[in-house]
Amino acid sequence: MPRLSYLKALNRALGDEMELDESVFVMGEDMNFALTNVTAGFLQRFGPQRVLEMPLSEQGFTNFATGAAMAGRRPVVEFQIPFLLLLVFEQITNQANKFRLMSGGQTSVPVTYLMPASGVRTGWGAQHSDQPYSLFAHMGVKTVMPATPTDAYGLLITAIRDDDPVIFFGPLACMGVREDVDYADLLPVPLGKARLHRSGTDVTVVTVGQLVHEAIAVADELAGDVSVEVFDPRTIYPFDWPALAESLQRTGRLVVFDDGNRFAGLGAEVLATAAEQMHLVAAPRRVSRPDAAIVGASPDLDGALLPTRQQLTSAIYSVLKS
Amino acid sequence: MTECHPSELEQHQRDSLYRTIRLIRRFEERCIDLVKSGDLVSGIHPCIGQEAVATGVAAALDDEDIMFSTHRGHGHFLAKGSDPSTLLAELLGRTNGIDRGRGGSFHPSDFTRNIYNATGTVGHSAAIAAGVAWSVAQAGTGQVVTCFFGDGAVSQGALLEGFNLASLWRLPVIYICENNQYATSLPVGAAVAGSITGRGEAFGIPSATVDGQDVEVMLAAMASAVQRARAGYGPSLIEADTYRYFGHHTFEFKVRLDYRSEEEMARWRRRDPQDIAAGRVSQQVRSEIDAEVEQVLDEAVRFALGGAKLDPADAQDYTYTTGPQPRAGAL
Numbered sequence: 137m138p139r140l141s142y143l144k145a146l147n148r149a150l151g152d153e154m155e156l157d158e159s160v161f162v163m164g165e166d167m168n169f170a171l172t173n174v175t176a177g178f179l180q181r182f183g184p185q186r187v188l189e190m191p192l193s194e195q196g197f198t199n200f201a202t203g204a205a206m207a208g209r210r211p212v213v214e215f216q217i218p219f220l221l222l223l224v225f226e227q228i229t230n231q232a233n234k235f236r237l238m239s240g241g242q243t244s245v246p247v248t249y250l251m252p253a254s255g256v257r258t259g260w261g262a263q264h265s266d267q268p269y270s271l272f273a274h275m276g277v278k279t280v281m282p283a284t285p286t287d288a289y290g291l292l293i294t295a296i297r298d299d300d301p302v303i304f305f306g307p308l309a310c311m312g313v314r315e316d317v318d319y320a321d322l323l324p325v326p327l328g329k330a331r332l333h334r335s336g337t338d339v340t341v342v343t344v345g346q347l348v349h350e351a352i353a354v355a356d357e358l359a360g361d362v363s364v365e366v367f368d369p370r371t372i373y374p375f376d377w378p379a380l381a382e383s384l385q386r387t388g389r390l391v392v393f394d395d396g397n398r399f400a401g402l403g404a405e406v407l408a409t410a411a412e413q414m415h416l417v418a419a420p421r422r423v424s425r426p427d428a429a430i431v432g433a434s435p436d437l438d439g440a441l442l443p444t445r446q447q448l449t450s451a452i453y454s455v456l457k458s
Numbered sequence: 459m460t461e462c463h464p465s466e467l468e469q470h471q472r473d474s475l476y477r478t479i480r481l482i483r484r485f486e487e488r489c490i491d492l493v494k495s496g497d498l499v500s501g502i503h504p505c506i507g508q509e510a511v512a513t514g515v516a517a518a519l520d521d522e523d524i525m526f527s528t529h530r531g532h533g534h535f536l537a538k539g540s541d542p543s544t545l546l547a548e549l550l551g552r553t554n555g556i557d558r559g560r561g562g563s564f565h566p567s568d569f570t571r572n573i574y575n576a577t578g579t580v581g582h583s584a585a586i587a588a589g590v591a592w593s594v595a596q597a598g599t600g601q602v603v604t605c606f607f608g609d610g611a612v613s614q615g616a617l618l619e620g621f622n623l624a625s626l627w628r629l630p631v632i633y634i635c636e637n638n639q640y641a642t643s644l645p646v647g648a649a650v651a652g653s654i655t656g657r658g659e660a661f662g663i664p665s666a667t668v669d670g671q672d673v674e675v676m677l678a679a680m681a682s683a684v685q686r687a688r689a690g691y692g693p694s695l696i697e698a699d700t701y702r703y704f705g706h707h708t709f710e711f712k713v714r715l716d717y718r719s720e721e722e723m724a725r726w727r728r729r730d731p732q733d734i735a736a737g738r739v740s741q742q743v744r745s746e747i748d749a750e751v752e753q754v755l756d757e758a759v760r761f762a763l764g765g766a767k768l769d770p771a772d773a774q775d776y777t778y779t780t781g782p783q784p785r786a787g788a789l
Contacts, residue, residue: 238565243567
């Protein structure tokens, strides 16, 4: 059975979709040399009219994608660095994501924003190390962050086929994750559907992206002592609230393990919604990045700021006690 | 496409240009009445004084051609053939409006007339228009894309990024800068280093300043830009020298902003685009057109005021094409 890496899954999903649907094309910087490797081989396979090399003009080309989408194409816009999404925050949240609403349903903007290397990049500094998924979820942009190669494949396919803007966060730390898969088993994964990586009865750990793998390791380590349910929403917005309610009905205890900033982040939203509407027998906890920035320049300092397995383990024991 | 040169226009075309200008002028005046009566709650950005720009531009376009408008856009819509009734209903926030009341006066769109939108982010439609132009060029449809913006937009980086992409790939897009001399209260001389046409020329885009008060001059400039775009030679920039006779927005009826001199306003009123177009039409035809326009607008007001108001229960409709409705703010 082939070993499929997360990066190869992105390459395969995008290539499959471009084969299937002529309206799909990919655009971004350094496309001609497939710098991120997501588009490796595409220039030869699809030609320069469907693999668009863009100048360093992110606001311009993000708007360009909006126009192409309104004219019936399905652009996939690749960004190499998460802060570029901040540079085009307005173009995505205030333009692409509102044109359907403002037109009363006359148009749709089916753009996929593909961020294949989000998260901390130690040594590259504070400006290259954000993980801004909660920002886009806050603004109501469909946002996914799959953790595994099969989910990455399935959610990228679905993001491209969706008629609204979708941001796809692929954590840098996941790019090398590999999975034994039969290619025939690769299927679209619906938006807004969570996945349970481990079933448990004592505590629900909600987590996305590379932290899913950390949470699975913790769950396995604690097995026999604590029964941990690892709940991966996969789609951050719209969140799979019914599945979370069902999980908490069983466990009644909640920890969120979140690589986003603490203030008004994914962890805050999940805790608030669970506290308002769901079954909890103990005060929930979250383990996240701190408020504000990650240094990104030093392994020692980054290690002190990023959420860890040890912090997750303590949070799990803490909610079990209360 | 209409004839290129003013002298080649036939009388029925001149009659038609006057009618469009008249329709826009009277539509805007009726909107101002509806703002004052409280029926048009958003207020409007009146384009009175600038009607010849929209009229000349649209007269050079086919129905299939695509347009991007602005916040001062009612004239663009009417010139491109939007139904005055559904446009007015949109401004009044009624269910029978073009955009079901979700666009309003600031951000309408009319896909039946290929008007894709009026984004509120000044200057940003330049690259959106380039994206549409790239798509239609790829598909070989022969359509051209027209993108309006004001003098305030020319200091926006995103506009220049759009120019760059359009020129780099020779896209069939025509940029129309409606230079009405002020960005809200800021005069163009205090905002623009160099020149507006210099912005286009820097990107290798043929750029010209034309008299935006004379509809036939506008039409001639636009017709040659359209010809160039359709032939695959790429974008053009037309700076239309014009003036708005009223404030930036109707809130200026309440808040007097004293940024323009009486002398300046009087000077521009002496070059009223409606008078210039009317001077080329017989008195009899003019009377007939004026009467017909009033009838059309009477019907538009009746249609719009008679439209059902929006249902608060539907406030989150059309947010997404697929998937669940967004959560409500209170449970």
